Amino acid sequence: MHDNLGMTMGMFIHDEVPTDEVERREKAVSALADSVRDLVDATIRTTVADDELAAVRAEVDGLVARLRTAQLPGPAGVRYNSEGRSWNWGNAVVGRGNAVAPPVDIVHDGFGSAYAEMTLGAAYEGPPGMVHGGVSALMLDQIMGETASGFRRLTMTGTLTLRYRRPLPLGPVRMEARIAHEEGRKITVEAQIGVRGEDAAVEATGLFLIPSWAPLAETEQGWSRSAEG
Ligand SMILES: CCCCC/C=C\C/C=C\C/C=C\C/C=C\CCCC(=O)SCCNC(=O)CCNC(=O)[C@H](O)C(C)(C)COP(=O)(O)OP(=O)(O)OC[C@H]1O[C@@H](n2cnc3c(N)ncnc32)[C@H](O)[C@@H]1OP(=O)(O)O
Numbered sequence: 001m002h003d004n005l006g007m008t009m010g011m012f013i014h015d016e017v018p019t020d021e022v023e024r025r026e027k028a029v030s031a032l033a034d035s036v037r038d039l040v041d042a043t044i045r046t047t048v049a050d051d052e053l054a055a056v057r058a059e060v061d062g063l064v065a066r067l068r069t070a071q072l073p074g075p076a077g078v079r080y081n082s083e084g085r086s087w088n089w090g091n092a093v094v095g096r097g098n099a100v101a102p103p104v105d106i107v108h109d110g111f112g113s114a115y116a117e118m119t120l121g122a123a124y125e126g127p128p129g130m131v132h133g134g135v136s137a138l139m140l141d142q143i144m145g146e147t148a149s150g151f152r153r154l155t156m157t158g159t160l161t162l163r164y165r166r167p168l169p170l171g172p173v174r175m176e177a178r179i180a181h182e183e184g185r186k187i188t189v190e191a192q193i194g195v196r197g198e199d200a201a202v203e204a205t206g207l208f209l210i211p212s213w214a215p216l217a218e219t220e221q222g223w224s225r226s227a228e229g
Contacts, residue, residue, distance in 0.1 A: 036099035148208035
């Protein structure tokens with residue numbers, strides 16, 4: 001268990017960067033990730049000729065080489081400063097620097113309840129024209145985990161159960177989550193995702209656990225989250 005603690009808590013990195021600097025950098029990194037997301041969409045949907053594809057590829061390789069001149073040695077982890085600002089720019093769903101992450105902003109409605117609205121394009125397709133079921137699961141897991149944690153305690157997904165009730169078309173979608181029940185270290189969260197104003201496409205129930213190896217203290221004012229997710 002200590003290995004788990006070391007592995008997980010080791011990725012919570014105290015990084016004494018002033019909050020205004022974090023925010024400036026976050027804007028810059030988000031803007032780049034947005035452009036890369038656009039590149040992904042354009043790559044999927046382009047019909048330009050093969051030689052043009054090769055030329056674009058060479059330029060992209062050049063850009064990658066420029067970014068590689070200064071890199072972290074591993075994944076981004078979760079960083080925080082002593083002002084209580086935290087940032088997790090690599091996260092697979094809400095990472096501001098992560099162009100693979102769907103473009104989502106999770107809004108917390110007070111403790112125990114959250115929602116998000118986003119537009120999912122060609123990069124998130126499963127069945128033709130529909131959102132991939134794994135993408136729905138990914139996004140639900142994130143909003144449910146954040147809801148269980150409230151950024152004031154460490155929670156991990158124990159069991160996630162999904163019911164795919166109807167196909168979810170690509171385009172604007174909305175998801176919602178709330179804590180349904182809580183007992184000791186076990187927190188049950190219910191959630192759904194679908195087209196706004198319509199019946200849910202996917203319903204989810206999850207059991208989130210405060211791990212036995214987690215530092216027990218629930219911080220009094222919570223752990224301040226990244227302002228933009
Ligand atoms: C100082 C404060 C820190 C504050 C931190 C603040 C903020 C954190 C910042 C950001 C986080 C914010 C939001 C979260 C965001 C995103 C969510 C991402 C979600 C994920 O992507 S997360 C990755 C996938 N997730 C895993 O990688 C888990 C791997 N796994 C383990 O790490 C362990 O397996 C663990 C911890 C699950 C359990 O370990 P454990 O030692 O705590 O459990 P233990 O044996 O004590 O069991 C106690 C009772 O739970 C029952 N139980 C146990 N496991 C169960 C299961 N899986 N399902 C159903 N019930 C289960 C037992 O049956 C027993 O039940 P009973 O008491 O009734 O007998």
